[in-house]
Amino acid sequence: MRRIAHATLPDFIVQQFQRGGDYHHRQLYRIVKDGILRAALPAGSRLPPTRELAQTLGIARNTIVQVYEQLALEGLLQAGVGRGTYVANLAPAFAEPPAPTPVQRRGTPLSRRGRAIVGGARASAVQWGAFAPGVPELRMFPGAVWSRLQARAWREVAAPQLSYATGAGHPLLRAAIAEHLQGTRGMACSAEQVLVTSGAQQALHLIAHLLADPGDAVWLEDPGYWGARSAFRMAGLQLQPVALDGEGLAPTPQQLQAPPRLMFTSPSHQYPSGVLMGHGRRRQLLDYAAAHRVWIVEDDYDSEFRFASRPLPALQGLDAHGRVIYLGTFSKTMFPALRLAYLVLPPDLIDSFARALSELFREGQTLQQITLAQFMRQGHYVSHIRRMRQVYGERRRVLIDEIARRLGGAVSVLGSDAGLHLVLGLPRGADDETIARQALTRGVLTRPLSLYSLRPDPAPGLVLGYGAVTEEEIRHSFGLLAEVIEPLRR
Ligand SMILES: Cc1ncc(COP(=O)(O)O)c(C=O)c1O
Known part of the structure; x- marks a missing residue:
């Protein structure tokens, strides 16, 4: 040269x-x-x-x-x-790239599927402040304990732990999760049935791809969790909304005639309406699933936060036929950015799910998993939940008092005494999307209930998260929201 x-x-x-x-x-x-x-x-x-x-x-x-x-x-x-x-x-x-030749704009470069994903997106750009639904109180997370355990995991790290992880999750975490679920959720499961995923959303994609084919029907609670809806839609499943009654998911006699491949439900605290599925309905759905070989996906996203009574045992614990796929997440009990969740699977599915997880997503997060396992084993997890249960219970009470004080009988509060959010039911005919937009101009974030529904004429309401909102903030922000809703009373 x-x-x-x-x-x-x-x-x-x-x-x-x-x-x-x-x-x-x-x-x-x-x-x-x-x-x-x-x-x-x-x-x-x-x-x-x-x-x-x-x-x-x-x-x-x-x-x-x-x-x-x-x-x-x-x-x-x-x-x-x-x-x-x-x-x-x-x-x-x-070499210097050639100057781009001008191309005519031909609309979006996205595929049809891409347009459906982007067009149907429901995740809010703002995930903090009054009344962002589903966000826990992150200012009270014991960060010092977490960082100590994480530092220890790094001090003791072995090189393979930094490589791609294979299998169903770190054994320590799988064991800690199984033990926790046996003790608190009445579940019959072993560590070998637990599959750790990066968030519930990833788990839903796995379920949709492994247990159903394009065109298969899935029953969805309506109103229901849009995250599940997106995952099932993207896998090409046929979405069938099922209405709710006071006992939870309530398929019509006509729907029962045509069993779906999957049904998705949140029986411990229906999302977002808050209905608690009764014992009779649980038995009925389990029997139906066993008779027609339907998979029940049980989303148990926030059952730890039940204020007046002990949490009801999970549906999975009642299932004698291995039809329930149980889904849990650490997004509410720990923090959403952790992106750790888990499935509890019937034993004959675990190997296939673990292989598919590697094949589709190349999982890792081993040190996070070890840190979380130690956090659980040392009792920090249970004490954090206990402490936060009190905080959320108090915040819920303050919000309900404010609703009654400011709006009285013009609105209703839906759902059971649990979780990080409630639904404010609005009078029939109210336009919840417009109300939510107006509230946002005053700095108050709410989600219109109608966005959770696939039916043409959904009941109007607002989903209000109180988990990450202090009592003062609740009083202040609800005051602003009430000014938007007030005119409806006249
Ligand atoms: C009903 C429901 N299920 C599950 C989740 C948890 O999702 P992820 O683990 O992906 O954060 C959420 C979070 O908002 C939820 O609202």
């Missing part, structure tokens, strides 16, 4: 380099990289030794070493021990 002396390079760099600020690394990297790509620093040019350039620019030598290393990794520089650093002979792939 033709070698070019570096005498002119410092000038080239110095002219563009500006001292000060914290951006030396990024600046130098940009200058040299642009110079190479525009051929202002031709192939074969020798870069100044790091010590010399550091002196010329008056910055740390280490910064220059890092920039050279980064560019060498990208194939733009070549370094040889004792021979200096040279601009590499660039392969055509690195």
Whole structure:
């Protein structure tokens, strides 16, 4: 290779380099990289030794070493021990890209499926503040304990734990989850039945892809959890809304005539209406599922937070025929950004689910899983839940008092005494989407109940999360919301 002396390079760099600020690394990297790509620093040019350039620019030598290393990794520089650093002979792939030819805009580049995903999106851009539904009180999370346990996991880390994880989750966490569920949810399960996933949403995608084919029917509670709806829709399933009554999911006689492949339900605290599924309905659905080989997906997302009574045992614990797929999440009891959830599967499904999890998602998060397992084993999990149950119970009471004080009988409060949210039922004919939009202009976040429904004429209401809202914030923000709703009374 033709070698070019570096005498002119410092000038080239110095002219563009500006001292000060914290951006030396990024600046130098940009200058040299642009110079190479525009051929202002031709192939074969020798870069100044790091010590010399550091002196010329008056910055740390280490910064220059890092920039050279980064560019060498990208194939733009070549370094040889004792021979200096040279601009590499660039392969055509690195040549300046051709100027883009103007293309006519032809609408969205998304596929039909892509448009359905984006168009049907329900996740709110704001996930904090009054009254964001489903968000726990993150200011009270015992972060110091967590960071101590996490530091310990890192101190004791073995290299394979940083590789791709395979299998159904870390054994310590699977065992801790099984033990917790046996003790608190009346469940009959072993650690071998537990599959750890990255959030409930991932678990729903697995279920939809492994247990149903495109075109198969799935029963969904209506109103119901839009996250499940999206996962099933994206897997090509046929969504069939099933109405609720005071006992929960209530299929009509006509619907019972045509068994679906899957049914999705949240029996301990129906989302979002809050109905608690009664014992009779539980038995009826389990018998039906056994007789028609239907899978019941039991979403038990927030049952730990039941205020007046003990949580009802899970449906899974009553299932004698292995038809229930139990879904739990740490998003409410810990924090949503943790992205850890789990399935409890009938024993003959676990291997297939574990293999599919690796195949579709390449799971990891091993150190997070170990940290969480220790958090549970050392009793922090149960004490955090106990403490938060009191806090949420109190906040719920304050919100209900405010609703009664400000709006009286004009509205209703739906659902049982549990969870992190409630539904404010609005008078028939009210336009909940407009009310939610108006509330948002006053800084109050609510979700219209109608968005949770697939039926043409859904009952109007507002889903209000109180988990992450202090009592003062509840009083203040509900005051603002009441001003929007007030005119409905006249
Ligand atoms: C009904 C319901 N199920 C499950 C979840 C948990 O989802 P994830 O584990 O993906 O955070 C939520 C979260 O909002 C929920 O509302």
